[in-house]
Each structure stands twice: as structure tokens, then as C-alpha cells.
Amino acid sequence: MAIVGCLLACLAGCAAVTTGPAAAPPPSPALPLPTQVARPPAPPVRMVQMNLCGSGIAACYTGRSTDEAAALIRAETPDVITLNEVCDDDVSALEQALADAVPGAAVTSVFQAARNGDSGEPYRCRSGRQYGIGIVSRWPSVPGSAPGGGIYPAQDAEDPEQRAWVCADLAATPPVSVCTTHLAYTERDVALAQCRYLFDTVVAGMRGRDGAPALVLGGDLNLGSSDDPDLRSCLPAGSALVDDGGLQHIVATPELAVGGSRTIDLRRATDTRACSSVSCAGRSERGRVGDDQAGVVFVDHRSGGDLVVRGADGVGGEPREDVAGTVPRADVVGDRPGERRT
Numbered sequence: 001m002a003i004v005g006c007l008l009a010c011l012a013g014c015a016a017v018t019t020g021p022a023a024a025p026p027p028s029p030a031l032p033l034p035t036q037v038a039r040p041p042a043p044p045v046r047m048v049q050m051n052l053c054g055s056g057i058a059a060c061y062t063g064r065s066t067d068e069a070a071a072l073i074r075a076e077t078p079d080v081i082t083l084n085e086v087c088d089d090d091v092s093a094l095e096q097a098l099a100d101a102v103p104g105a106a107v108t109s110v111f112q113a114a115r116n117g118d119s120g121e122p123y124r125c126r127s128g129r130q131y132g133i134g135i136v137s138r139w140p141s142v143p144g145s146a147p148g149g150g151i152y153p154a155q156d157a158e159d160p161e162q163r164a165w166v167c168a169d170l171a172a173t174p175p176v177s178v179c180t181t182h183l184a185y186t187e188r189d190v191a192l193a194q195c196r197y198l199f200d201t202v203v204a205g206m207r208g209r210d211g212a213p214a215l216v217l218g219g220d221l222n223l224g225s226s227d228d229p230d231l232r233s234c235l236p237a238g239s240a241l242v243d244d245g246g247l248q249h250i251v252a253t254p255e256l257a258v259g260g261s262r263t264i265d266l267r268r269a270t271d272t273r274a275c276s277s278v279s280c281a282g283r284s285e286r287g288r289v290g291d292d293q294a295g296v297v298f299v300d301h302r303s304g305g306d307l308v309v310r311g312a313d314g315v316g317g318e319p320r321e322d323v324a325g326t327v328p329r330a331d332v333v334g335d336r337p338g339e340r341r342t
Helices: 065-076 088-101 188-207 229-234
Strands: 005-013 016-019 036-039 045-051 080-087 108-113 131-137 148-151 164-170 176-182 214-220 240-243 249-252 256-259 273-275 279-281 298-300 330-332
Touching (some): 005 256, 045 065, 045 176, 045 214, 045 249, 065 080, 065 088, 080 088, 080 214, 088 108, 131 164, 131 176, 164 188, 176 188, 188 229, 240 256, 249 256
Parallel strands (some): 005 279, 045 080, 176 214
Antiparallel strands (some): 005 045, 016 036, 080 131, 108 131, 164 176, 214 249, 240 249, 273 298
8 A cells, every 4th residue: 555654663572482383485486494483582673664655656755755864874773664655765775874883783685576567577667676575783784694575476466566575584682583575555455465475475485494593573564454364364363453544554473562652753854744653662561552662654645634652752752742642553363263362
């Protein structure tokens, strides 16, 4: 969906060990999948999810979103940024913004183009640059790993933009896997099929590796808010989930949890509006709100009005005077129908 926005999240967690059958591998190369799955401790992660409406084609395009995103990155200095609706040179520009904000960090980026269903070639922005999704991180890739990405098997035959996903293993301490995607908005059944493929095949394959790290995904799932049964049906049991009311989402594996909330209001600088935000707490705080944590911020460039939430401006920051209160959305996904909740 053509929405410009961003979501800033801080996540933290604990170690876990599970035993189970081997999961199906993702389409991209992965390590062998054992039956004993050891979970290392989850690192704290400050993450921004952004939809920048950067194609130059959609009505929400302003030409200013990349500059505003760079300013936000310099102000917030997140660990990871996940990006939707961007041109490949936008990703490079935001990689540089993060490098400027965290001197000495081994900043890296990943880009995955959507596919043009008519030509089979990468989808293009109006500028001619490749169009798609990306990840920017202050951490380099895990040595010996390679980003994995691809095009979903299920697509809307009437929409020439064929949707993609991309993931990377990042060398935090300990490592963390990060994914992003932008699912179809034209046909809900297609978005649901893409969501199920993402979590049942791609994420399950990554999680099935021996010593697989915690995984967090930022994206526009186009499946409604956290109480939507379709959305909940495609997410793994125990996932931490936060959304802005249905457009953008952050999903984290059970080692991580999401709590508190805050807002950054960018209306004075752009056409944006601020939307609901949440922060993270420890894994034992599943789904509970913590007011002393860093936050998550959604910003929507397309429509007017505010969906803003309470909270401090950053970790240990002072409460902002330009934010209004509303109910934050933070949840833990239960088991799928017919499964036992744990």
C-alpha cells in the first residue's frame, strides 16, 4: 500500500532452547537444518521500519521522504532500518546517513528489487532506478553468511509489481537476523498467502538452523492490525507484534518482547503524520507496557490527522510536548487455531 511512514523499535530478550523437527529451508542458501535447535541470547535491537513511498509513481510521493528519513536516522541512531517502497539509491543514501550518525560502525545495507510481472525484470522507479525493499544496519553481515531474498510464489496477476522479501544475518553481539517485506495490498488472499510463505518457509528455514539467532521483521504486511485473525493466523506462536493500526508491523521471535510507547511528530517538516509507537521490554514482560524504554514510531505521509502515543523521546529522554496520548498497540501472538497456547 502506498503509505509513507516509519516505526522505531527497541527490542530485548533472553536465551531459549527448543527441540523439534527440521523446518523447511528458505529459497536462498542456508545452513543445514538439525532437529536440535539451540537459541543464543537475543541482543537488544533499536530498529526503524520505514515506508518511504519513493517510487515517484504513487500519489503519496513528495520527493522529500528520503531526506526526512536520513534526518530521523541521524537523530535516533538506530541499529537497524528496514525499508519499503524505496529506490536502490535511497538505500545507499540512508546507509550513508547511518554511517554519519555512528562513526566507526561497520554500516552495511541490503536491497531486494520487486519484479515487474510484465517484463520479468526488476521493477523500476520513475527515475529508472530499481525499486523495492531494503535493510540498513550499523552491524556488518555475520562472517560467512550472505543475504537471502526473493519473489513470492503467490502474486496478484493484475498488479505488475510482484512483491519480495529479503533477510540478513547481522553481527550484533550476539547475532540477530533481520527481514523486511511489503506484501500485496490489492488482493487480501494474496497477501495472506505471501505472509504464510514468509513465516512458514523463509523464517522457519532460518530459525531451523543450529544456533539460529533471534529474528525481527519490519514491514508493511497489509493484513490489518494485531487483532486481525488473518494476520494472527500466519504469525508463529509466541511472536511479539506491534503495528500502527494495520499498515506497518514489527514482528519478533519469542526471544524478544515489545512494551511501552512514544511518538515523533514530523508534520512541521513534511506532509507526515505521526502514528502509534511502542518500545521493548525484557522477554519476561511479554506484551506489557514499560514507560522507560525506547520507542517505536509510525509516520504516515498520505493522510491527515494524528495517531500519536505517550512516552519519552528516546532512551532516557524527556517527555515530548508535541505528542498526544492514545492506546499503544503491543501484543504477543497466540498459537494458531487448534494449537495449544504456550
